Amino acid sequence: MPATSPSPGGSRGGARRWWPVIVLVVIALVLAAVLVPRLTGDPDSPRPTASPTASPTQDPADQLLAEGYDPDPGPFSLPDPAEGEKAAQDPVSVRLRASKDATTWGENLGLSFEATDLASPVWGSQDSNIDEMLGAMDHPVLRFGGNSVDRRMWWTSSDEPAPDWAEATVTPADLERVARAARKAEATVILTVDLGHEDPQRAADMVAHAKDAFGDLLQGVSIGNEPNGFHDPQQKHLEARGSSWGPAAYTSQLEDYASAIREEAPGTPIVGPGAYDAPWWRAFADSGVRDKTAMTMHWYPLWDCQGPASSIANPTVDDLTSPKLRAQARKLVGMGKEAADAADLPLWMGETGPTSCPGTNQTSRTHAQALWTGDYALTAAESGAELMAFHSTLGACRGGAPMSPLCARGTKDDPAQILQGRTSFLALLQLGQIAEGRVLTPTVSGSGRVMAHGVMSEDGTLSIVLVDMRDPSSDEGPAPVRISAPSGVGKDAPDQWHPEQGSQLTGGSLEGHSSTLGAMAPVDEDLRSRTLSRGDPITLESEPGSTTVIRLAPGPQASTD
Template identity: 55%
Template sequence: MAVPRRDPTENTKRTRGILGLTAAIAAVGIILVAIAFPDDEQTATLPTTSTPVPSHPQDVEESWQADPADSVLAPGFDPYPPTFKLPDATTLTGDAISASLKLEQDATPFGGTVGFSFEGADLASPMWDPDNSNLNEMLAAVENPVIRFGGLKGDRRVWWTSANEPAPSWAEATVTPTDLENVAAVADEVDASVTLVVSLARYDPDRAADMAAHARAIFGDRLLAITIGNEPNGYFLEGEPDRSVRDKTWDTNAYQDGLEEYAAAIESASPGTPISGPGAYDATWWRAFADSSVANQTAMSMHWYPLWDCSGPASSTANPTLEDLTSPKLRESARNIVGMGAETAEQYDLPLWIEETGPTSCSGGNETSRTHAQSLWTTDYVLTAAELGAERIAFHSTLAACEGGAPMSPICATGTYSDPGTIVQGRTSYLALMQLSWIPDGNMLTPTVSGDGTVMVHGVFGADGSLTLVVSDLRDPASGAEALPVTVSAPSGLGADAPGSWSPASGSLLTGESLAAQESSLTALVPVEPRLAALSLSAAEPLTIATQPGSTTMLVLKPNS
């Protein structure tokens, strides 16, 4: 995937502009007992309230009456923090974490990497009207966002028509070219890249080809690819006839037959349409897609939810618990599974996209839902996956209500379960996506970090020579653990024309009171205090900074002249 390049200084200015003009902070009280991202019905609970923050300090009275449709509702976000500060690392007595970073020849590009996976039914949502919704503002706050439409409903319960045909009884939503035009207008406004699933579950190659042709014409270059089917490896489930859309004869050979027929119909309707796939968690199906005769293969896509062991034993490392979500073992699982996907994609000379992901696929709310721990995991997982080769990472999301909606979604609507309305707000993981999008475009660095893995250091070498350090500290801030010094060596492998030294220029901090806290706090990316600005990183002089338990520290270093 081509990665857009932009000046990191402009990146910061643009972010501050969008968020400074539209940011709002909400006080949220939510207790949810719901499901993660399935087809089942969900239960409603307590209401959510939110209060906009002044868009300019001098306009307090006027801004408190701001239209929510023009606001970024991000509980815990501070758009006007003072100068960025960290504890003085020279005063810390704990064992230092040491980190080295290397630019590999095949380093993954980073920029326009993170965003949202929506159900296909959300294409028909009224939230894509910016006159009545703030969804455009919420997407814009995650710069150059990834947007994907698919999911189980997109494959099984969405009816596409460009000829106003009546929808069949199984359809929960009807999508038309007008809906695509509404979404495309927002995608243009927020500078998003888009991928779209066409239904393979409801077998109709010509209808899928018609949808793909309209999407390509409407989205233009913003449409990166069409995916044929969502999780085809789950079309037949032994013992679950209600959830199966094929019989026991369904296998990778049958999938390839259908895939190739669809691709031929799409090629006939819109020659050259890029195709990605298979959108599955299974190496056998990854290879089935790549080994098919489908023309214009653009990327290999995978889905993964690392906490899948919904009722697992205590010995499992994939339970939907705070302990497993923040365990370094989960990072190792990502390295194993995402690494397998990256190796398979590389074998076929395709980029790797993670088109649907999130903490857990388990049904119902659990102790990880809506927590500060989820925001910490989000950052560490994204950067780990990007280090391994993932160029596009979409977190499965819902436009349903916060009250009774899927608890793992980064965003949700502020209305009731039965009437969600059109105003959207962010959860803790949304703050993590915001912060990640502020990293200046560049290439991922491969880290080697000491310690037990609870403190991890990630790095991005910017296209302009900047260096971004992200320290993920998964320790529980409620444990009483002390801040630790982190010593980072200058990156290797940069080449002879790389800067000789860097100094901290700007920073942002994501924190929370405990791993279980239902809120996180995020400061905007702002200039660092003079003490930090006076520090330097070079081959002869490592940089030592402090990390606090339960925090994500982002520090952007600029080359010294």
């Protein structure tokens, strides 16, 4: 019936019934005019609602803001097997093997920040949601260092005026604020002290206050950040020492600093060298420093900022998702592991990320970065890295570091204190869903575009992670992945497992600037009916452009009768 037609109650009654509809239409048009430009513009522009976790009645300072995260996704399911032309001709075959010296997964991932971020007002602030962002991760590691520590950070415990070169002054009060946030997030801390300006006593004073502030949360102290870059003719803007600087000079300074730290803060765990060159690893390992706790290396796989097409380290989506990059990670992390083993030290990846190239590039903020983050973290763990910190900043989403998992929702000049997570932050949340246990060594058939990883818990729980680097915008369908029961797990290991929970990270395209992630959820009827046993592999479907985590409980499926 037309809205203008008389109703049984008369024309005025009919008009009154339609007024709410007219008002809703007008409101919808106004909202569309406001929201559409924001939603179709810069992916890092502030949004009126940040994520499905946001509540319009809750203060942003009390919220986890991660666009694309669904805390209540409903039953977890896998895509239907592909048919016809989209069907994979052969399943991807996966074998998993346990070893006695396997890396332990759990509470081993976190974020690396610039040392200047220690002075940020977000730490311990009631106006910031940093507690909620860090608390959503699995007992994260918070590492402070970066290029700023040796060039732009000034420490004082006595209110001395900062030198001209300092961009940020850090005080004991700052360390206390960071410590409060770390305790709320159940995080540990790695601190780097300034080696760029020769001042062992000042560094020792900072460490003493750090031990007071952090207590047993202080996992390690590094003396200098990437000392191999203090004198590099190709990077004059990072010059921190003269032409005589090298591994021998570093060793001498390292021992002086360590001695001063030992006097002021006995028993402090020393880690290092935080470098990407083997000679510097050996310099740290062979030094006379006491209380050496871990060997730390840094690595950004896409370092060839203007490389030739033949390079596998260009900051492009193609290189970021190439199986060749995974092979390179195994090689480089393996080299670090060998050096650490020779020194009888664990290997930590103190600072890492997709690329060290400055500014925005093809990989920045993409769904491909999220896929890479999950695959790389597990690959590095399989290769011997016991801890990893992905480099981040507290800068603005627009104008700040484009590769950072976190960013602030203010402006470049005033980032403010409300943080949100990007695609790679979602990947870190998903990695935290993997149950703690021993990392298994995978052998996977096929091209390497579909990769599988596994973690075996002490209670027999088996976590399977499928990372599918195929472009989700292509015509390819789900790939069947046939997984055999893990070997080398011991006589007391279960004989069978069944899927219990799952989650999936997805996106519309590799180049897209958004990803979606559901919280771990009970599997649907189809998945629950499948079983993995020693004589019978389980087949799981992998969707292009996804990272899938399936948690399999030990024993047969419980009866639903």
